[in-house]
Amino acid sequence: MQNESLALQYLLSGITKGSIYAVVAIGFNLIYSATGIINFAQGEFLMLGGMVAVTLAAYVPLPVAVTGAVALVALVGGLLELAFFRRLRRHSILHLVIITMGLSIVIQETALHIWDEKVRSLPYFTGNEVSSVRFLGAAISPQVLWVLGTVALAVLGLHFFLRYTLTGRAMRACSSNPEAAMLAGINIPNMRTLAFGLSAALGALAGCVVSPMTMTHYEMGAPLAIKGFAAAILGGLGNPMAAVAGGLLVGLLEAASVSCLPAVYNDVSAFVILLLVIFVRPQGLWGALAPDRVREH
């Protein structure tokens, strides 16, 4: 009984972490499908979301603060595309990777100057630090439910948007065949800006809901970006739903590793398994290896 509830506890913590990685991975995917860029500044969107929400929460009620943060960060994401990537279309994968890494540092340092190096957090959405919900013998914080619920809603919403709305379908058209989409009258640069904004908004939302549990710090972005990238690769780039599965897998692997190995090795086992998977399946678990999907880099 004791062991079962412990296993369940690890499982839940893995799912919680994994759902955050999943959101980051979806962000990677959205931008990758629309532009072919892997945006290593993806983690900074979470950090910015948390930071802005914490600042706003001092003046306005929490829901307004979160909404405001999401809107503001989406704007930042769109502006990044307008300012940098619109001009850098013809660059190699390596240039773009270095540029996004550079942007990530710039955003971090800017955040350090706007706020400071202190760790902040939003208040718990319901309850407080010590309140917990019993679930099949495991105790979970109500915030975990908020995280899982928000992520699930966001994923569903995104799925609905990409599949059933005109704008979403136009965005998918851009990623599957830019030339044809252009001929069909879709404004591709605008779609790319929208993809950046959407991806930033998703990241900011995730940054807000995890803030009470993991705290918000100006350096929190980079590790999240690496894990999210791993999740996106594990699932297969260009497939947002595979990214969700990839994210959950990475989170669960981490939790499993923490349960039986020293904590310092928690990344090791996750990355070893990731490497083994992509060595066997070079296109990720659910990625397509159709040659026309591989862009010229």
Next chain:
Amino acid sequence: MPRLRLLFLLALFPVMVAGAQLGLRAAGMEYCLTQLTMSVYYALVVMGLCLLMGYAGQVSLGHGAFFALGGYTTAVLTTHDFSGIRACAGVGVLERAGLLAAQQDLYGQAGLSVAPWAAFAAAMLLTFVVALLIGYPALRLRGHYLAMATLGFTLIVSKLLLGSALTGSADGIHGVPEWKLLPGLTVSGRSALRVQAHLKEHRSRATGGPCRHRVHHGRSCNRLLDAKRPDADRRRHADAVDLLDPPLPKAVRRQVGRLDLPAKDKQLP
């Protein structure tokens, strides 16, 4: 004609090394030598990276891992006490061949470690083998997938090194012995010989206090000159443990800041 040019460049190199040395010393800017040392061994890593990226066109975010493996291998081999195997056959032969060398640890205890040059060779060999093993499957991957694989490899190596007691966990390894190249010419990372202004700057920036540079003068021009030797320096920097360079620029920068920290000496009991 190309041969003549090569000879000219070869002749120019020592002149430039000595010129930089003497010029900076005369100008009282020894601190720049520390910076030059760092830039030279970064350049060496980048040369390896260029071979892969420039000539083979492959993206690698994992080069820091090889840098770390090389540094750690020499550091472990030259500081670890192998006297437990003294009874084994053949150890005497190795010792006579100069592969093993008697060392003294911080407490004055005599021990048996691998000679620096043998450790250097072992480090290159080990890194070569590891690179082959990881390269064979990794080079089936393309583009972003390859980038992820190499990034993952770096993170695995860095976490393993951080987690293992053999490599000194988070403290790293210190007291790596000097490497005698020629009589009077050694490669060492003794903190007393290093110029520390970078550290001061780093600290004062962190605390926001006024930046006061205090430069410790290097004692031996010869040794400082010697510390510029790139091939030696890559593998044999005394604080080899701090050489780990995860590929994110932020992390690199932090490591660079740390490189100049003087080796922490254990407190004697």
